[in-house]
Amino acid sequence: MTGFVDLRDVQLAYSGHGTETLALDGLTMAVNRGEFAAVVGPSGCGKSTLMKLATGLIRPQAGTVEVAAREVDGPVSIAGMAFQNPSMLPWRTTLQNVMLPLEIVQPHRKRLGRERAAYTQLAEELLSVVGLAGFGAKYPWQLSGGMQQRANLCRALIHDPELLMLDEPFGALDAFTREELWQVMRDLHAEKGFTTILVTHDLREAVFLADRVFVMSARPGRIIVEHEISFPRPRPIDLTYEAGFNDIVHELRGHIAEARAAA
Template identity: 75%
Template sequence: MFVSLDGVRLAYPSDYGEVLALDGLTMGIEEGEFAAVVGPSGCGKSSLMRLATGLHLPQSGAIRVADKPVTGPLSITGMAFQNPSLLPWRTTLANVMLPLEIVRPHRRRLKHERTAYTQKAEDLLSLVGLEGFGARFPWQLSGGMQQRANLCRALIHDPVLLMLDEPFGALDAFTREELWAVMQDLHAQKRFTVILVTHDLREAIYLADKIFVMSARPGRIISEHRVPFPRPRPMDITYEREFVDLVQELRGEIADARKEVA
């Protein structure tokens, strides 16, 4: 497995005692696979993301990425969140190139290879439909355009693992579906491994190869689904009976997980 979590337990201290976020969580993702994680609110999905990137370490259990134990923050990952968090004083192009100033070995090379890196950033912007917008500032872009730039920033340093935490959740339905198609195309071209956390079951099924369903807190994996639809997936597939049936199956599992702590 390219990403594996085995019997992971994570707890946070609080004023009211220890809060157990994850307990006995086990999952595996193959290299190049697109995985989605769904579950009740507060089940620990974002905690899982922080563990897989080494931002937090578990109290027990084992985490491995790229056949190495995770002992701290990983430089081989890219991350995109619901809020694009583009720096308002930097142009879109400069925002996209920001990780190159931080992540090794790119930060050592940037000074001498800036032209090549700039072209790479412009190529990424073109790939997501932002050709010619590199000189614009974030406040000059729509929400959907900002999120496209955010995806480019997450990919500029060629991560082998892309972590997506509700990246399209704040967008309107039409823009969200446009970016699903963009994300599908990016994954087809780059073949990075993806972990997507989302509350949108249609999004999970449209984008993912594999879907993990989590229990209520403390989170663990209670089921795993292989998405049966071939790629590339047209948007019309979201209205087909088999797709809708899978949405309902996932919704039922999550509803049952909520009842466990109700």
Template identity: 85%
Template sequence: MTGFVDLRGVRLTYGGTADGTLALDGLTMAVNKGEFAAVVGPSGCGKSTLMKLATGLMRPQAGTVEVAGKEVAGPVSIAGMAFQNPSMLPWRTTLDNVMLPLEIVQPHRSRLKREREAYLKKAEDLLALVGLRGFGQKFPWQLSGGMQQRANLCRALVHDPALLMLDEPFGALDAFTREELWQVMRDLHAEKGFTTILVTHDLREAVYLADRIFVMSARPGKVIMERKIDFPRPRPIDLTYEAGFNDIVHELRGYIAEARAAA
């Protein structure tokens, strides 16, 4: 099967030498256009490495990585990325932090000076969409961790990426804030329709947000099973406390426990 993001037979060794650490071996997965996919697995199984491969920050020693039908040979300009640490630049306002990708990514970089007002409005609209209306002139140190992560999502989306890569973006937040941001992410995906790959250790997060979950083996990582999530959208947060939801969480936990035991 060919997807919008397509990895086939991927092998990657850190250091690129025979005595390096084999991180991925025979990794194959395909994520469809507009799909919200989650990747889970034991610690150290290569989930974050997969993300770097899909965005062109790393190259495999074997196998192929394609995004939007093109083999990845360098950084993927149609991708946005958000990490566990928002990494907001402290000397820039929240609005200026959100605008940062527009100063780097083409064709926005070439248009920014003459279309600045339109881009500013776009960034402010995104901030409003995630509940940060009126906070654009605040500096990162004036925002809570949850507010910084909301701004981080806006920064990842301001250049209209076709692909959004999320690497444990909510892992450092308290449980209540985390659930709030799950709902923000749910609504952003519904409105914008971008393809999303979420790397997470939180199985509740994966089941709540994803259309399909890929479970990886222990290192060297590869996909050992896929689980389709059929709960209708939009999903209320109360779903996460229902028996059917938690049955899937426990099922996934069982697969990961088996993968760890087999390592």
């Protein structure tokens, strides 16, 4: 099946210090338009490498990578990205940090000068959606880690991307803040409808947010299990404490344990 994000028989190796490490081998996966997919697996299995391939930051040695039915041969302009470390520029206000992609990504870069007021309003609206109304003038050092990550999500979405790539965006936060941001992410995805790929070590996070969870093998990584998550949306956070939810979490944990043992 061809997806909005489509990787077929992908192979990628890293070279260094006279050795070559095969990171991915025979990886095939397809994510449909508007779908929320999560990718889990053992440490070092190539989850973040997969993300770099899908956004065009690196290219495979073999196989094909397509986004929106076009082969990826460079950075994908329709993608937004958020990482575990928000990496906000300390000399810029929160609002200025959120608007940074507009200075880089076309056609927004061309329009920014004459449409700055409209873009500023859009950024302020996004900040309000994630609970940061009134914080646009604050600098990153004046925000908590959870607040910085909320702003980071706004920055990833400011240019209205069709594809959102999330690489462990909530991993450094405390449990309560993580759950708050899961719900923020749930609501943003429901409202905007962007295709999302989440790379995470947190199986509860994957099951709560995703339509499908892809499990990767140990290195060299490939997809070994696809698990559809059929809980109806919108999902309340209390779902994460129910038996059926935790049964899926334990099943996924079992697949990962098997993958580690087989390495």
